[in-house]
Amino acid sequence: MTSAPRQKGFSLIELLIMVVVLGIMAAIALQSMSSAVEDSRRIQTERKMESLSRAIVGNPGIMQDGIRSDFGYVGDVGTFPPNLGALYTNPGIPTWHGPYAHLDHTEDTISFRNDAWGHPFTLSGVTLTATGHGTTMTKKMADAAGDYLFNLVPGSIRDRNDSTPGTLWMDSVRILVDIPSGASGLVTRSYKPSSSGAFALDSVPAGKRFFRFIYLPASDTIRRYYTVLPRHKGDPPLAVKFASAYFSGGGGAGGCSGNDSVVLRPNGAGSISAISGRTGCAANWQCVSEITADNAVSQVYENNNGWVLDQYALTDPPASTCAIVSVTVHCRAMRDQTQGDIRPAVHTLGFDYYGTSTPLTTSWANYSYTWTTNPNTGGAWTWGEITALQAGAQIRGQATPFAARLTQVYVVVKF
Numbered sequence: 001m002t003s004a005p006r007q008k009g010f011s012l013i014e015l016l017i018m019v020v021v022l023g024i025m026a027a028i029a030l031q032s033m034s035s036a037v038e039d040s041r042r043i044q045t046e047r048k049m050e051s052l053s054r055a056i057v058g059n060p061g062i063m064q065d066g067i068r069s070d071f072g073y074v075g076d077v078g079t080f081p082p083n084l085g086a087l088y089t090n091p092g093i094p095t096w097h098g099p100y101a102h103l104d105h106t107e108d109t110i111s112f113r114n115d116a117w118g119h120p121f122t123l124s125g126v127t128l129t130a131t132g133h134g135t136t137m138t139k140k141m142a143d144a145a146g147d148y149l150f151n152l153v154p155g156s157i158r159d160r161n162d163s164t165p166g167t168l169w170m171d172s173v174r175i176l177v178d179i180p181s182g183a184s185g186l187v188t189r190s191y192k193p194s195s196s197g198a199f200a201l202d203s204v205p206a207g208k209r210f211f212r213f214i215y216l217p218a219s220d221t222i223r224r225y226y227t228v229l230p231r232h233k234g235d236p237p238l239a240v241k242f243a244s245a246y247f248s249g250g251g252g253a254g255g256c257s258g259n260d261s262v263v264l265r266p267n268g269a270g271s272i273s274a275i276s277g278r279t280g281c282a283a284n285w286q287c288v289s290e291i292t293a294d295n296a297v298s299q300v301y302e303n304n305n306g307w308v309l310d311q312y313a314l315t316d317p318p319a320s321t322c323a324i325v326s327v328t329v330h331c332r333a334m335r336d337q338t339q340g341d342i343r344p345a346v347h348t349l350g351f352d353y354y355g356t357s358t359p360l361t362t363s364w365a366n367y368s369y370t371w372t373t374n375p376n377t378g379g380a381w382t383w384g385e386i387t388a389l390q391a392g393a394q395i396r397g398q399a400t401p402f403a404a405r406l407t408q409v410y411v412v413v414k415f
Contacts, residue, residue, distance in 0.1 A: 038133070041116035045130050048115065049139040052128055055087045055100035056080065057141045057148060057206075057230075067227050073100045074148050075207030078180030084113040084123055094185030146282025147230045152289075153177075153201040154267070155238030157193050157213060163247040164197035164318065167261050172246075175199055176212040191291045194263035196318045202289050203281060203298060206230045213240045220244065262317050264411040265289050270311030270390035271347050277301040277403065285312045288392075293332045293408040295364050301403040302395050305339060311347045311392040314411060317383065322415040324381040328370040330410050331393045335360035337402035340395070344369040347390035349376040354394060360404055386413055 058072035073081050076097045081087060087101040088109050103112050114120050117132025126147075128139040142148055157173060158164055165173055175191040193199045206228050213222040220242060228234045266289040273284045280298030281287040287298040289312075302308050329344035340360040344367065346353050353376070355369025374381050391411045397404035 042133055042137070044116040045133070045137060046139075048112070049121070049128050049130060049137070052084065052087070052101065052112075052121065053139050053141050055102070068229060069208065069227075071148075071207040073098065074205065076180060077182060078205040078207075079149065079182040080125065080145055081123070084121060085109075088112070093183055095180040142230060144282060148206045150203045150280075150282040150286055151206060151228050151230065151234070152232045152267070152286065153204050153209075153226065153228060153234065153238065155199055155201075155240065157197045157199065157240045157242075159242045159247040160245045161247075162241070163245065165193060165195055165247050167195045169247050170195045170263075172216045174212075174214045174216060175201065176214065177201060177204065178210045179204060180207075193291075194265065194315070196262045196315075198265075198315050199291065200265055200267050200289060200315065201291075202286050204228050211238070213242075215242055215244075215246050218244070218246070220246075261412050261414045264314040264317060264386075264389070264391075264413065265291070266312035266392075266409055267315050268313035270313050270392060272309055272311050272352075274308040275300040275302050275310045275395065275406070276308070277303070284310050288312065288406060288409040290408060293364070295332075295407050296405075297407075299405050299407040301397070301405040303397045303400040303403045305396055305398055307394045307396045309345060309352065309392065309394045310406070311345060311352065311390040312409060313390055317386050317413060320383055320415060324383070324386065325414040326370050326372045327381055327386070327389070328368050328412045328414070329355065329391045329393070330366060330368045330408075330412065331406060332364055332366050332408040333360055333393070333395065333404065333406045334364045335362060335397065335402070335404050337362075337398050339398040339402070340404035342367050342404065342406070343394050345392050345394055346371065346375070347392075348374055348385055348388070351376055360395075364407065381413075 054072060056073050058070040058075055060068055062068070062070035073087060076095050077093050082091065088099040090096040090098060101112050115130040115132040119130065119132035122129040126140055126142045126145055130137040170193055173193050175193065177189050178186050179189055181187045191199055191201055208225055208227050211224050211226055214220065222240055222242065226234065226238055266285040269283060269285050275284060278284055278287050278300045284300050287300045290298065300310060327346065329346060331342060331344050333342045341357050342360055343357045344355040358367055373379055374385055392409055393406055395404040395406055
């Protein structure tokens, strides 16, 4: 009798080998899947950071009539948000027009503030940080907050005949601009042009701003919107012209009476910026360039009891052939404690020259020094020298924390 052939099965060793191989393959698959999940979370986090950045400072790609029109939270409020929650819920600010953060269908009002690993984003100044990946991921919205908050708006104002206000009418013109100021809501700043009609409005937040130019005796008002872009960029400089000949024949630049003058204000850094402290502005020159002194709002200061110097570039004077009578540097300053001094300064033909040293007081006060001739040549000033002129001040304080403080500098050229 023949028996049936026996079927050979897997040995125990073979089964163990199969189990090990399957385990290795499963581990490789899990590792690959884990890496794919991490990559997906990283990409999702980068997208969320980009979305939050645009909620804060706006999307530069959104345009209207060829000009950027979206400035996010900063454009409406005039400050950076105190936290990411303020992008969705109004923290009590009158000019808030959010929500600025747009949630997808999986997010609530809390989870949009977290990265894809569930860790909260950190907002510090202009930098957004995520740490859930194990390595820090960052998104910078600007080089500095001042790029969005402290911008310069230059321009000029004339009458129908292109005449400038001159010293006779410069005080009859007001320039008003509405600016968001955080919890204070919308505030109106007031400026005056120089006798040449030039103006440079400082510390204006980026966004679409509403301006009014008023000739006070006639209550004649020109209204205009102007888009302020970050880092002192915007529409072409504001060139405003009244419809009537208010200034013609009555004090506009061009006379050579010896009693006319032009005011030059800081519009950039000069050859030296040695004063070490500042508040309320992104650069030293912006702290002192305002037409109406704002005192402690924007200032430069020095605790050192040794002299330190700031020189500032100035707006150009109008073209003129009149003889120059004098150049006067005006400064507004104070000291904190018992010591502090100031001396106005000019930089001409490559050298710095100083006026008389004057002790400061503990209240804001005005100081000036007049040069009737160019201190470098000993001769009369020329208009070429005025165009190249820099001006500023040397100050010295006491010692930390007692400072000498400077809030305004401008030059009056009399001709």
